[in-house]
Amino acid sequence: MALNIGILGLPNVGKSTLFNALTASQAEASNYPFCTVEPNVGVVQVPDDRLQRLNALLNPDKCTATTIRFVDIAGLVRGASRGEGLGNRFLHTVREADALIHVLRCFADDDVAHVEGDVDPLRDIDTIETELLLADLEAVERALPRLEKVVQTQPQAPERAELQVLHQAREGLARGVPVRSLELEPEAVKALRGHHLLTSKPMLYVTNIHEDDLPEGGASTAAVAAAVGTDRVLPVAAQIESEVVQLSLEERQEFLSALGLEKTGMERLILAGYELLNLITFYTMAHAKLQAWQLPRGTTAARAAGRIHSDMESGFIRAEVVSSDELLSTGSMTAVREKGRVRTEGRDYLIADGDVVHFLFKA
Numbered sequence: 001m002a003l004n005i006g007i008l009g010l011p012n013v014g015k016s017t018l019f020n021a022l023t024a025s026q027a028e029a030s031n032y033p034f035c036t037v038e039p040n041v042g043v044v045q046v047p048d049d050r051l052q053r054l055n056a057l058l059n060p061d062k063c064t065a066t067t068i069r070f071v072d073i074a075g076l077v078r079g080a081s082r083g084e085g086l087g088n089r090f091l092h093t094v095r096e097a098d099a100l101i102h103v104l105r106c107f108a109d110d111d112v113a114h115v116e117g118d119v120d121p122l123r124d125i126d127t128i129e130t131e132l133l134l135a136d137l138e139a140v141e142r143a144l145p146r147l148e149k150v151v152q153t154q155p156q157a158p159e160r161a162e163l164q165v166l167h168q169a170r171e172g173l174a175r176g177v178p179v180r181s182l183e184l185e186p187e188a189v190k191a192l193r194g195h196h197l198l199t200s201k202p203m204l205y206v207t208n209i210h211e212d213d214l215p216e217g218g219a220s221t222a223a224v225a226a227a228v229g230t231d232r233v234l235p236v237a238a239q240i241e242s243e244v245v246q247l248s249l250e251e252r253q254e255f256l257s258a259l260g261l262e263k264t265g266m267e268r269l270i271l272a273g274y275e276l277l278n279l280i281t282f283y284t285m286a287h288a289k290l291q292a293w294q295l296p297r298g299t300t301a302a303r304a305a306g307r308i309h310s311d312m313e314s315g316f317i318r319a320e321v322v323s324s325d326e327l328l329s330t331g332s333m334t335a336v337r338e339k340g341r342v343r344t345e346g347r348d349y350l351i352a353d354g355d356v357v358h359f360l361f362k363a
């Protein structure tokens with residue numbers, strides 16, 4: 001169950017260039033707005049230093065990193081919610097995403113047409129957000145009549161709460177407020193989940209900048225940060241990134257330092273995605289297989305076991321836990337056991353980032 005991140009934005013902003021840099025695959029990066037009918041999908045291994053060090057220490061037969069699935073979503077233009085461009089076809093792909101990356105064109109290049117005429121990332125945010133808002137408004141209005149009917153005939157029906165939240169969402173959307181900004185109670189968020197509203201998804205903004213504006217991102221990135229919040233913006237020079245991934249690891253590091261960067265755009269994007277979605281990584285080592293797993297922060301041990309196998313959640317007995325820092329500094333699994341550093345935790349223990357976990361369960 002890889003995390004699914006949709007990359008969207010106006011045509012010619014650099015989505016496919018970024019996608020290529022991320023997946024180092026060969027998605028078509030061309031100058032035509034509607035060239036990609038089938039969304040391009042790439043699965044990327046999450047870079048993880050800790051996993052590499054655990055691998056060196058534990059020497060398993062197999063080592064598996066977590067993955068993120070990126071989808072390059074083409075066809076979003078002004079009027080998409082009314083069916084312009086690829087219209088509803090692309091909206092469907094957006095609905096399936098866990099989170100969205102909005103790529104903003106911040107580079108000037110007369111050879112690359114801009115569908116809206118000139119470079120203006122704040123206007124572009126507005127254009128795309130409007131389409132997403134309109135699509136959500138339509139989805140909510142389509143869902144309301146059925147729920148209203150149910151609640152009218154059965155005032156105590158469980159749909160009552162859902163109806164209430166939908167009204168709240170509609171009211172917000174009509175005022176131009178995305179669902180993610182409505183500050184809904186967790187129960188309300190749950191009630192809305194089945195509607196897959198586009199503006200409820202966490203959104204990260206990537207400003208696609210000229211390399212001269214690295215590493216901070218220049219005036220355009222600052223303007224976007226002021227509008228959406230600093231922690232939701234990541235400056236990336238997509239063109240350069242797509243060249244960086246062609247280099248050997250050694251050359252890459254040299255090239256990045258020359259640009260004032262420590263990590264590639266892919267690494268920075270994945271880290272930002274983890275932050276945005278509030279994810280942690282934990283590890284299991286069983287049957288000589290070391291594996292990293294993604295988890296929302298605050299997940300219990302029993303639920304975490306269920307991520308691996310449903311039998312492990314239903315038959316959960318206990319978890320033996322050691323932090324990877326402890327394990328790495330102590331030097332071996334046997335040594336941490338001898339030192340009594342392996343904790344026994346129950347089903348409600350909240351898994352921490354970096355935990356190495358051994359689940360015991362009744363089969």
Ligand SMILES: Nc1nc2c(ncn2[C@@H]2O[C@H](COP(=O)(O)OP(=O)(O)O)[C@@H](O)[C@H]2O)c(=O)[nH]1
Pocket residue numbers: 009010011012013014015016017018028029030031032033107108109112208209210237238239240
């Ligand atoms: N100068 C410059 N050109 C870029 C940059 N990123 C993308 N391009 C070019 O812009 C055009 C459209 O890029 P593409 O990734 O296909 O955009 P998409 O329509 O958003 O997928 C291509 O010719 C790219 O080479 C950039 O950072 N700087």
Ligand SMILES: [Mg+2]
Pocket residue numbers: 015016017028029030036074
């Ligand atoms: Mg493209």
